[in-house]
Amino acid sequence: MAWIGQSIPRFEDGRLINGHGQYIADLTPVPGIQHVAILRSPHAHARIRRIDTSRVGTVAGVTGVITGRDLLAVLAPFPVGVPRPVTYYPMAIDRVRYVGEPVAVVVANSRYVAEDALDVIEVDYEALPVVSDIEAACQRPPVALHENVPDNVANHREFTYGDPKSALHHADVLIRERFVYPRNTAVPIETYGVIAHYEQSTDDYTVWANFHGPFTLHSVMAHALKVSTQKLRIKTPQDIGGSYGVKSAVYPYMVLLAATSRLLGCSVKWIEDRLEHMKASSSASARISYVTAGFSRDGRFQALDIKQYDDVGAYIRAPEPATLYRVHGNLTGAYDVRHVHLENYAVMTNRVPTGLVRGYGGPQLYFPLERMMDIAARQLNMDPAELRRANFIKRDQFPYRTASGGIYDSGDYTAVLDTALQASGYEAFRETTRNLQDSGPMRLGIGLAAVVEPSGSNMGYVTIAYTPEERARQLPKSGAVSAATVAIDALGGITVQIDSAPEGQGHVTVVRQIVADVLTVPMESIRVIAEMDTAITPWTISSGSYSSRFAAAGANAVFSAAQKVKTKLLALAAQQLGLDNKTLRFEEGRVWGVQGATDLTVKRLAGLTHWNPAGLPAGISPGVYETSYFSLPNVDPPTAEDLINSSATYGFLVDVAKVAVNTETGKITVLDYVTVHDAGRLLNPLLADGQIYGGLAFGLGSALYEELRYDEEGQLLTGSLMDYLVPTASEIPESLTVLHHHTRAPGIPLGAKGLGEGNVMSAGAAIANAVSDALGVEICSLPLSPRAVTESVMKKGGRG
Amino acid sequence: MTRYDKDQRVPVTLTVNGREYRRWIEPRLLLSDFIRDELGLTGTHVGCEHGVCGACTILLNGTPVRSCLKLAIDVGNGHITTIEGLVKDDEFDALRQAFSENHALQCGFCTPGIVVSVWDALKHASDSDLVDWEDVLSGHLCRCTGYVGIRQAIKALQAKEGGEAKA
Amino acid sequence: MKPAPFDFIRPESVADVISILSHTEDVKLLAGGQSLIAMMNMRLARPSALVTLRGVPGLDAIEEKDGVVTVGAMVVQERMRFMVSHRPEFGALAEGIGSIGHPQTRSTGTVGGSIAHADPSAELPLLLQVYRGSVTVVGPSGSHHMAAEDFFQFPFTTALEPEEILVATHWPVPTVSSGGSFREFARRRGDFAIVAVACQVSIEGQRLMDGRLGAAGVAGTAVAVDLPLDLRGQSLIADEAANHWLETLMPLLDPPDDLEASSDLRRTLVRTLGREVIAEAWVRAGGGTT
Numbered sequence A: 001m002a003w004i005g006q007s008i009p010r011f012e013d014g015r016l017i018n019g020h021g022q023y024i025a026d027l028t029p030v031p032g033i034q035h036v037a038i039l040r041s042p043h044a045h046a047r048i049r050r051i052d053t054s055r056v057g058t059v060a061g062v063t064g065v066i067t068g069r070d071l072l073a074v075l076a077p078f079p080v081g082v083p084r085p086v087t088y089y090p091m092a093i094d095r096v097r098y099v100g101e102p103v104a105v106v107v108a109n110s111r112y113v114a115e116d117a118l119d120v121i122e123v124d125y126e127a128l129p130v131v132s133d134i135e136a137a138c139q140r141p142p143v144a145l146h147e148n149v150p151d152n153v154a155n156h157r158e159f160t161y162g163d164p165k166s167a168l169h170h171a172d173v174l175i176r177e178r179f180v181y182p183r184n185t186a187v188p189i190e191t192y193g194v195i196a197h198y199e200q201s202t203d204d205y206t207v208w209a210n211f212h213g214p215f216t217l218h219s220v221m222a223h224a225l226k227v228s229t230q231k232l233r234i235k236t237p238q239d240i241g242g243s244y245g246v247k248s249a250v251y252p253y254m255v256l257l258a259a260t261s262r263l264l265g266c267s268v269k270w271i272e273d274r275l276e277h278m279k280a281s282s283s284a285s286a287r288i289s290y291v292t293a294g295f296s297r298d299g300r301f302q303a304l305d306i307k308q309y310d311d312v313g314a315y316i317r318a319p320e321p322a323t324l325y326r327v328h329g330n331l332t333g334a335y336d337v338r339h340v341h342l343e344n345y346a347v348m349t350n351r352v353p354t355g356l357v358r359g360y361g362g363p364q365l366y367f368p369l370e371r372m373m374d375i376a377a378r379q380l381n382m383d384p385a386e387l388r389r390a391n392f393i394k395r396d397q398f399p400y401r402t403a404s405g406g407i408y409d410s411g412d413y414t415a416v417l418d419t420a421l422q423a424s425g426y427e428a429f430r431e432t433t434r435n436l437q438d439s440g441p442m443r444l445g446i447g448l449a450a451v452v453e454p455s456g457s458n459m460g461y462v463t464i465a466y467t468p469e470e471r472a473r474q475l476p477k478s479g480a481v482s483a484a485t486v487a488i489d490a491l492g493g494i495t496v497q498i499d500s501a502p503e504g505q506g507h508v509t510v511v512r513q514i515v516a517d518v519l520t521v522p523m524e525s526i527r528v529i530a531e532m533d534t535a536i537t538p539w540t541i542s543s544g545s546y547s548s549r550f551a552a553a554g555a556n557a558v559f560s561a562a563q564k565v566k567t568k569l570l571a572l573a574a575q576q577l578g579l580d581n582k583t584l585r586f587e588e589g590r591v592w593g594v595q596g597a598t599d600l601t602v603k604r605l606a607g608l609t610h611w612n613p614a615g616l617p618a619g620i621s622p623g624v625y626e627t628s629y630f631s632l633p634n635v636d637p638p639t640a641e642d643l644i645n646s647s648a649t650y651g652f653l654v655d656v657a658k659v660a661v662n663t664e665t666g667k668i669t670v671l672d673y674v675t676v677h678d679a680g681r682l683l684n685p686l687l688a689d690g691q692i693y694g695g696l697a698f699g700l701g702s703a704l705y706e707e708l709r710y711d712e713e714g715q716l717l718t719g720s721l722m723d724y725l726v727p728t729a730s731e732i733p734e735s736l737t738v739l740h741h742h743t744r745a746p747g748i749p750l751g752a753k754g755l756g757e758g759n760v761m762s763a764g765a766a767i768a769n770a771v772s773d774a775l776g777v778e779i780c781s782l783p784l785s786p787r788a789v790t791e792s793v794m795k796k797g798g799r800g
Numbered sequence B: 001m002t003r004y005d006k007d008q009r010v011p012v013t014l015t016v017n018g019r020e021y022r023r024w025i026e027p028r029l030l031l032s033d034f035i036r037d038e039l040g041l042t043g044t045h046v047g048c049e050h051g052v053c054g055a056c057t058i059l060l061n062g063t064p065v066r067s068c069l070k071l072a073i074d075v076g077n078g079h080i081t082t083i084e085g086l087v088k089d090d091e092f093d094a095l096r097q098a099f100s101e102n103h104a105l106q107c108g109f110c111t112p113g114i115v116v117s118v119w120d121a122l123k124h125a126s127d128s129d130l131v132d133w134e135d136v137l138s139g140h141l142c143r144c145t146g147y148v149g150i151r152q153a154i155k156a157l158q159a160k161e162g163g164e165a166k167a
Numbered sequence C: 001m002k003p004a005p006f007d008f009i010r011p012e013s014v015a016d017v018i019s020i021l022s023h024t025e026d027v028k029l030l031a032g033g034q035s036l037i038a039m040m041n042m043r044l045a046r047p048s049a050l051v052t053l054r055g056v057p058g059l060d061a062i063e064e065k066d067g068v069v070t071v072g073a074m075v076v077q078e079r080m081r082f083m084v085s086h087r088p089e090f091g092a093l094a095e096g097i098g099s100i101g102h103p104q105t106r107s108t109g110t111v112g113g114s115i116a117h118a119d120p121s122a123e124l125p126l127l128l129q130v131y132r133g134s135v136t137v138v139g140p141s142g143s144h145h146m147a148a149e150d151f152f153q154f155p156f157t158t159a160l161e162p163e164e165i166l167v168a169t170h171w172p173v174p175t176v177s178s179g180g181s182f183r184e185f186a187r188r189r190g191d192f193a194i195v196a197v198a199c200q201v202s203i204e205g206q207r208l209m210d211g212r213l214g215a216a217g218v219a220g221t222a223v224a225v226d227l228p229l230d231l232r233g234q235s236l237i238a239d240e241a242a243n244h245w246l247e248t249l250m251p252l253l254d255p256p257d258d259l260e261a262s263s264d265l266r267r268t269l270v271r272t273l274g275r276e277v278i279a280e281a282w283v284r285a286g287g288g289t290t
């Protein structure tokens, strides 16, 4: 029975539905845990003149308090991912730079008491000018956030591929537009949580946190804690209540809690509350993009020029400025464009530092790019679908090297487009709207977006923030690796350890499918350990759940480890049977030869390695415990020409959105949404669709509802779930269609590409295209609130 | 009239999942914290503590309520059912199966709260009133599923019960 | 997000409550807690003492007498919705209560709590005005009655004195040939309304006899106007009639301008939703459409 490719309901479900999940807040892994509350800055920018914590001790139940200055005894600043000198600690030392920045930590016997104690701390602030506007921050800086960075630019790079200057000069039609992508955030229903324990006698730290990629920033944390890496042990709980990227920014708090444990001599636990999360965890970067695109009269997309300003917040926190670079290899999207100019600015403002949010870097690129295609279509008098088709990379061009160095491994973009057009009834709908007389306030519109969806990030892409000269002075970085271990005990029980620390994606189930297929054993005989422990899980820097890497990386590590086990057991079987192992195979958990079934089972063979190691033939080691490191292909360091294949594999999707817009009230109704994906082979279609639905809800949220809005003073205006509008079931259209193509990933054994982020990249553009179509106005910013829509309508009316 | 001082420990008796518990608590203890910390029933999750996300939903005297917006002291002598209590019901299997088969959960953090509400609504569905599922679900945030699997699970359950679907 | 400490008081009677209110500083009454506890968790509200109304006798009855439904302050919203949902003459009321939050909050959020909280965009204060309802307030000097218009004064501020308590709301039962309608515009299902509008009319032989039209989210309190005299005896088939009525409401508006909607958009919403509720109320009252 082949399990891979089947829609198997999840093994995880029973436990989670029954309320038996084990999340960080549920854990008490060490005795004597005390509880933490954090005093946070009410100012976006201020000097700390004085902190008076003297009354904290009067609150019954308090263990202690620390401030930024105390940290200096045990911490070094975090390393940052840019050459510019920006000092970043997990708590403000003498200056606060965003609302919510930690200023003091109180430890008490309950969270209630710890919060009481925050009330008696007095901080004397001297307010400083606030940097809020992204462009002003770097062009006319009112003040420098960091002394050695007078222009507030944490990173600036310029890239030229081909000859964009002349290509733009010779283009028949030039499209120029300014786009604004807002700050929004992931809002997992579980907030951050950290437990830290410092062992004084051995000077080492154990930290539990709902961080789904503990190895990725382990070195950064160890550096900040000033310990060698084996002295920092990170464990993840069995279950993580969603992340969508944002929990990777829990790491400064892990260091803060670790330092607190050390300074106060007790184990400490902090469960972030929702207000802390909204204000001071992390967010996607806002981006202002100036896009110029050159087309020939017949619709050939010839050159692209993008200047983009990212608001990275108050500190450049690793892995930022990666928002600017994660999609560097697929800058030109689905189109065959050879001439590209790109200028990137990572700008610091008085807002919470940014980081991973589902789609990381994708929506900031595709919102402008895919809007621009529609604007161009209108100017060229072409149908937007046809303009895209005309410029798509063709099937026979794969593998396709993009101008910026991406290597698109496989795809059939035209076929996906055709499926999407057909499924949505695109032609018929356009025909209807063309013939519709405007009467009353309702307008109908249809919009497309075509997105190349990267997965399996190449670690080397972050180094493209450095110039080739700067890179030449460092050790090269590259790769996308995952590891897995398959072990069989003396009685045939199979345990698989993976390194993805999933937050709901169903990796446990998929791993069982894979191992069951390779060893032809029942899925029930397999136990999967998905929680991580950096002291035990095989060390792979790039491990974890981000960049949709499980299907491409993690699953293949499991596949490879299971193959190793199979090879070993068959070799043993061959020796036992006196046969050539090439003639042997597993079927139903039993060794088969040309003559048919033998007596040897997986259980029996594994047992031999444990019970009678003395009887093993030469070359076969005792026990069954096989670890495989799987390295994705084609992920080299950036070249001296700044070419980078930023991801190992690239899927593709086309969305078609139909909307009705009420021009009076500004209400947008999504009438129908079709999304067609090509993510190669699907390991479990039920779970793949679940990822797509979740990503789409995210994308629709960012298109229509979600924004972290700040006022001029840097105060967050949407700081609770009453104001930051996460869609509920009623906001998700009933009419949703998800369809698939299956162009395999050629370099990946299981043939699967990642998915689940694509619709975050596409939905904003598709909806904005549909609304632009409905209103005859070019929408250039998100989210499309009733206020934004009615203002666009009015602007159009005003222009006449 | 009784007055309890802010620092005083107050005896509270609550019946949770059929078992009577007596605890001494501070007046300000939230019901959600009472359930999780005092009783160790960690299936009730806390996602916002301001009544929006619905993760902390429990049944209080038979109706779904946000436990983060109730004081334990103020529901004294009440009857509470948490996810751990529902699971014991024989009919729960059907719900568990429908949620799993329709992939109505991913990280599972929102799930116990949603299950409590859905369970309650299904009970009422057999009454004269039609369930307004949009209304029921709008009281919960799920960031993983896009609600598609949840809607499908509800449809499946209703098809089984022969009830009418409005979801 | 944990509440600051407070004393907790369990009174046994309304008289107890009044005595506490008269003698204690900085005390808050706890009804369903759906707004108050959230504010306390954020430490935006930090009363030094909290008085629970749970278990105080006489606050949780629903009674009908002489054409008026009296709803005790502690009656939960969902119970009231259930009661009125079986009575077509309270159609707008059932719809309006159904738009408050979610079933999981209406199950414990009280009618009295919402009225006394006086959120300018909340549903119940609007409905009480549109139904020409009133409240009973009890204080040290006894109990008195107050019309809804007089009760709501400013955002989150009512005519209640610090030592007074709202014990009941009163809802006159509309006459037989009447109909009502409620609509709201919110970003998400169950959110506070950006604008909510309600209308109630009674007719006789296809002629308008009486009516009331109101809106929430557009001024410091919900606002409502009666059917203009010159529309009495008219039919509501024509748009002009509805527009005319709406224009009498517009001067009462002083709409806020915020992230969600500009003042202009709020005005537009009152007109758009207003036309809809007037038309629907007319039809529900038995009015013809041709």
Ligand code: FES
Binding pocket: B045, B046, B047, B048, B049, B050, B051, B052, B053, B054, B055, B056, B057, B066, B067, B068, B069
């Ligand atoms: S935790 Fe209670 S509603 Fe969110």
Ligand code: FES
Binding pocket: A189, A241, A242, A504, B104, B105, B106, B107, B108, B109, B110, B111, B141, B142, B143, B144, B145
């Ligand atoms: S399953 Fe993760 S939030 Fe709902």
